[in-house]
Amino acid sequence: MRAIEVLRQGTPVAPNVRFTGGRSECTPAPGELRVRTEASALNHLDLWVGRGLPGIEVQWPTIGGSDGVGIVDTVGAGVDAAWVGKRVILNAAVIRPEAPRPGHAPSGEDIFMIGEHCPGTHAEYFVAPATNVLDIGDIDPVHAAAFGLTHLTAWRMLVTRARLQAGMTVLIPGIGGGVALAALGIARHFGCTTIVTSRHAAKLERAKTLGANFTVLDTGADWSREVRKATGGRGVDIVAESVGKAVHL
Structure with a gap:
């Protein structure tokens, strides 16, 4: 073959x-x-x-x-x-x-x-x-x-491990990658509030069309204040972090 x-x-x-x-x-x-x-x-x-x-x-x-x-x-x-x-x-x-x-x-x-x-x-x-x-x-x-690897990875992160539930607030740094976009879709499916970050305005605009509730432009400064503001000072329930360097254990 x-x-x-x-x-x-x-x-x-x-x-x-x-x-x-x-x-x-x-x-x-x-x-x-x-x-x-x-x-x-x-x-x-x-x-x-x-x-x-x-x-x-x-x-x-x-x-x-x-x-x-x-x-x-x-x-x-x-x-x-x-x-x-x-x-x-x-x-x-x-x-x-x-x-x-x-x-x-x-x-x-x-x-x-x-x-x-x-x-x-x-x-x-x-x-x-x-x-x-x-x-x-x-x-x-x-x-x-x-669809497979990205969405199964995101599902395992959010649902299997973090026990995602409706009404939670989910922060997704670095929107634009496959796992991050999958996390956005899954969080929306569960009825969660979603906050995404990116260093690229175009990716944030795209995330809005996909249903992100709040977007934060990462300029290199501390953007945690913007996340706190978006949540009324409460913070988030889950951070779906998929942009760090891969470590194989």
Whole structure:
């Protein structure tokens, strides 16, 4: 099958990328299905994988891509054949159950990322557990393809971790990035008051059209006073911070 491969780890990533038509078609294992890719999206994760992530072993050459939409064309054992023909979006984060070990404290989920730990969506076909796809009907696949990682990240930040509720006030610094925009949409969906910041007036204007309640232009000075003013001195309930330097733990 045709695919976009990253041949080896290195910085910059682009010289190590090639298009190929010689990859074997993937086959779904039990519990998985195979998707004929209609659209895949680039995410910063693709660069991190190409540059090399601490503690992550990659079999080179690899196929990246953790965002994608397509049509299910075959299913593995134990998967309902009714999936065949449906347009689905991928959730690339596969949670693997961790067996408890004596003397070990509970830990977070063991997450296996499609497109990072195994071949991803930048190919004619990709495979995924049936539990990691969602039927999206007739939604435009090109529009939907970039939805997965950004919105799942923002959802985990706001809803899973911060316990977002209607009526809260949410501050989103650095509006314009994918996760920040996803956070804005999710907060609005929950009926929250949203305050966004940016160093670019055009991004603030765009955020207004997307429903931001208050915008703050970051000129390099302390803008916390403006946030306090917007909230009547009360402050905010949640800060959705996604603009800092990435730290891999």
